[in-house]
Amino acid sequence: MSFDQIINGLRGYIDGINVDTSRSVLQFVRHECISTVLIDGSNLGKLATDLKLFNPKLRVICFFHNVEARFFWGAVRSRPSLRALAIFICNYLAERKAVKNSDVIITLTRADSEELYRWYRRPSSYIVPLALRDQVKPNMECIEGLEDAMLFVGGNFYANRSGIEWFIRHVMPFVKGKLFVVGQGMEVIHKTNSLPDRVEVVGGVDDLGKWYRRARFAVAPIFDGSGMKTKVAEALMHGKRIVGTPAAFVGYEAVLPSAGWICRDSSEFIKAIQAAQLTDLPAVDSSLRQLYLDHYSLEAATKHFERILSS
Numbered sequence: 511m512s513f514d515q516i517i518n519g520l521r522g523y524i525d526g527i528n529v530d531t532s533r534s535v536l537q538f539v540r541h542e543c544i545s546t547v548l549i550d551g552s553n554l555g556k557l558a559t560d561l562k563l564f565n566p567k568l569r570v571i572c573f574f575h576n577v578e579a580r581f582f583w584g585a586v587r588s589r590p591s592l593r594a595l596a597i598f599i600c601n602y603l604a605e606r607k608a609v610k611n612s613d614v615i616i617t618l619t620r621a622d623s624e625e626l627y628r629w630y631r632r633p634s635s636y637i638v639p640l641a642l643r644d645q646v647k648p649n650m651e652c653i654e655g656l657e658d659a660m661l662f663v664g665g666n667f668y669a670n671r672s673g674i675e676w677f678i679r680h681v682m683p684f685v686k687g688k689l690f691v692v693g694q695g696m697e698v699i700h701k702t703n704s705l706p707d708r709v710e711v712v713g714g715v716d717d718l719g720k721w722y723r724r725a726r727f728a729v730a731p732i733f734d735g736s737g738m739k740t741k742v743a744e745a746l747m748h749g750k751r752i753v754g755t756p757a758a759f760v761g762y763e764a765v766l767p768s769a770g771w772i773c774r775d776s777s778e779f780i781k782a783i784q785a786a787q788l789t790d791l792p793a794v795d796s797s798l799r800q801l802y803l804d805h806y807s808l809e810a811a812t813k814h815f816e817r818i819l820s821s
Contacts, residue, residue, distance in 0.1 A: 516596050519596070578604075581735060747806075
């Protein structure tokens with residue numbers, strides 16, 4: 511980060527928020543006589559501050575996709591550096607503004623609400639689970655055949671990277687089948703690991719559906735982070751079970767144990783994967799897709815927000 515970026519970040523101007531965008535929002539609110547504003551992200555706390563200074567009677571709702579302070583503090587602990595520390599401080603200060611200036615706070619999980627209280631002494635007002643746009647097309651399951659393979663999906667963030675590196679070291683030597691690692695920037699694990707032939711690091715792709723169709727099930731060895739893990743809802747969308755840690759399933763309590771297997775250490779991962787490989791899993795499990803539609807689709811989220819906005 512440059513010196514100017516750090517100064518702007520400390521003022522709350524991060525992730526697209528600057529003087530011009532804030533002014534544009536305030537002008538729109540004034541022109542359209544807006545009474546309620548939904549801010550999509552707690553790192554946009556400077557905007558919440560500006561809105562309340564502009565009109566203290568505005569109802570400001572902030573949707574926390576993570577507890578950003580917790581997330582970026584984890585990144586500092588994982589790979590300490592001055593840059594990581596600066597990013598943490600900027601996001602913490604921005605998020606604190608969101609907490610202070612929001613009338614309503616929404617988190618994805620009860621665990622995030624509790625984490626929010628630990629950091630800022632304020633829990634969330636509502637819990638609304640993660641929602642994903644349905645990417646599965648009719649008859650998509652007929653395009654690819656199942657392989658004796660597992661799938662890990664996740665970009666090059668510290669929790670994803672450390673989790674899959676742990677999995678490759680401590681689980682892969684003791685189970686059969688291939689592992690596909692799909693995610694933007696994940697090619698980096700080649701640099702720090704000696705990978706077995708059965709591990710294929712794919713990196714970023716345009717069509718995740720292709721890889722879900724090839725794999726028998728997904729794995730989610732995630733041990734840190736906050737919020738709900740998109741990879742779990744995504745697997746359900748594609749009708750796949752998940753073998754994952756308790757951290758991976760945070761927020762998905764409503765669909766357990768149907769969604770998959772919870773594993774706390776390498777031995778439980780090995781046993782669960784062996785059980786999954788012996789199970790006759792369909793290419794697309796319609797009951798899992800129904801869980802996604804009922805709980806984590808855009809239609810399901812719309813009902814939650816209608817209730818909040820009308821309250």
